[in-house]
Structures are given as structure tokens and as C-alpha cells.
Amino acid sequence: MYEWFVDDVYRFVARRLGPELAFDVTADTFRIAYERLSSFDPQQGSERGWLYGIAMNVIRNHRRAEHRRLGALARIARDATATDETFGRVEDGIDAHSRLARVLDLVAELSADDRDLLLLYAWERCSYHDIAASMQIPVGTVRSRLNRIRTTITAHIEVLSHE
């Protein structure tokens, strides 16, 4: 299990907390997973989703670090040029970077549950089913909550744009 999923878990944590903390948090995640292996039920979802669920709970012990990282990412986005690929390729250029900075600010302000759900979907490309398994909520709830988050973020940005 370690060999299969360590890269996925490490990348998930590093995106959320940065590489400095990712090593220790990944180690904690797998240590807990080994200790609790018998609680894993393959009928409820994949191992990857189960590990993400454990990692998310460990990440919550580092909430300040995550806020700092999201803030730093937002600053980088504001300073980025259209060709800067720090965040990957954002094809719409400077306006997109500016909007991205606002989105990252809003992600930092989401509740922990909403942030977990959104970043599992947007950054880890998890399916609704895997997100549901990770967060131990129904698939329908994932869908409706994601829709609400999407609407909330867009509405906030529209308000900010008109200020």
C-alpha cells in the first residue's frame, strides 16, 4: 500500500501544506493507516480515498500552515505574468491570475470541510465517489456541496469585481 500510494498522498499534502511539512504529514498518515488497516472497508471506497481521508484529518492540525500557503499562492498569482507557469498553465493571462488570486483567498476562508472537498475535486481530480468515501458523506451531498461552493466563490468574486 505504501509503495502504491505514497506519491499520491505526498503530492496531496504538499499541495496543501507545502513540501516542508509534507514529509512529516505523509509519514503520520501512513503510520495511522497501518495502525488502522483493519478499519479499511474496500466496499466503501478506494484505498487512495481512505488515505486522503486520514491525511485530511492530519492536515487539520496544521491549519495555520495551510492558510499561510494559500496566502502565499495568492500573492504569487497576483505577481505572476501571463507566461508564468508556477501554478501550471492559466491560459487567459493576467486577468486569470488576478481572478485566481481571489479564488485562493476565498478557498482559505472556506470551512475545513468545504476546502477539503473542493481541493480533492479540483487539485486531486477525485471522483465524486472517492470524495464521498474520503469524507464519509453521501455522493449526493458531494455534488450539492460542490455546487454550493462553486456558486459561493463565483458570487463573491462578482461582488469584489464591482467594488
Add this chain to the structure above:
Amino acid sequence: MNDIDLLTAARPHVDNLDRADKQRLYSAITSRTTISTDDPTDQTSPQLIPVVGGDRHRTTLRHFAIGRAAVLIAVGTVGIAGLFALARDTPVTTDQPGSPSAPTTVLPTTTMPTDTLQDQILADGVVTEIELTAAQDATVACIEARGFNAYYGGPDGDSLISSAPEAKTGQLNGVVDTCEASNWTRVSIRYASGHLPVDFDIEAIWTCMRDSDLVAASDTDPTTAFQQAVSINQSVADDCIKLGQPALTPPT
């Protein structure tokens, strides 16, 4: 592009861990033996059973181990004849899922005495997908009947994962070996012999194993060397097999 797509497009890039970091990380995990009382996994289940000693996984012949069987055949010593012998010398027919030879009934795996299921499956010289799954189910049932946990999982859903309660950790390997021998091994070898990959690059596999110090340039018996490579580091050996047989890599 909506805001979530924008967030997705801009996700921070993070490199994979290199092998040295993975080893260091694994050491860090295994050296921390204190079980935390602040349980981050405790989301809903109130009855978590602590497991010490980690898990054990064994990849089945449907994916990577089919590559191992193919490599053994390619290097020549075991050969098809050897595999047939292991499968009790019954003539092998290459079957395909859904072929006319495939049985349409599900076999009663959990109630059959040891080895009876394998004998029944092998009686017609054909191992279908349904029969292979029945052998997997019987293996899991055998392990669970002895008080251990087991399921088929992993990235391809096809690897046997087993774990033991703390008091029985030392017995796990023996139980898994026994249950696989009784319910799975002969069936899986027969299945593999009917589903050999045809386009692997044995030279690439061999070069990779040499470069990874799993085999020595002076090795003269390729089969023995290959078996040693798997026993030295199965993970790296499997990586080498994947390198020479990309079709074995499960879809991501």
C-alpha cells in the same frame, strides 16, 4: 473557464518523491511505534481494531505477476512445459471472457473443501475470468476463516491485501501461503499460461534489473537470477517488468 476549472488549471505542481526519500519516509513510519490516542481516522467508526505489523500485499497473476510468469518463460528454464507441469499437465486452452467455453454459473467458493475448487476449475483445462474470481474469493474466505483480514485491492483492484490482529501478526504469512496454495496458485498459473503477453521486451527488463543491482552481469542462469531479483526487491523488479511490458501497467 469557471473558477473551479481555474483552480484546477493552477494547481501547484509537486514532484514525486525519489526512491531515497521514499525509503527515508518508510523508515520514519516504521520507527514510530506509539499509537496516537488522538485518532484522526475516527470519522464515524467507533470500533477500530488496532493492527500492528502493517499489511502485506501480493499481486495476482492477472497483472504484474503475469509479467513475471512471462519473463520466466522467456528466459527459458521454466518454460511453458514447466508451467503446465505446475498446473498438473492438463492441456491448456486459451480462453477468453465470454467465450463459449466460459461457464455461466458462479462457483460456490466458500463451502468447498480445500483444493476441491481448484480441481474443479482445472478439470476442463480452461480457467475463465469467473473461475479466476471464484478462486480469489475462496482465498479471501480461507484467510478470513482463520481470523485474519483480507481483500483484493490496490490500484488495479487485483492484489491480495491481508492484515493480522496484533496477537496473530507472526502467523499471517503462513496462513496466506497456505490459503493461496489451496485455493489460488494452480488456477492462477493455468490462467497465466493462457494469457501470456506477447510484446514484452525481455532485453529491457534484463538491463533494468542489472542496472538496479538485482541481477549480476556474471549471472549465467537467467531464471534463477530473475527469481532472486524478485525476492531481493519485488517492487523494483515489477518496475523493470513494467518498463519492458507497458501493457501490464494498470490504467490510472
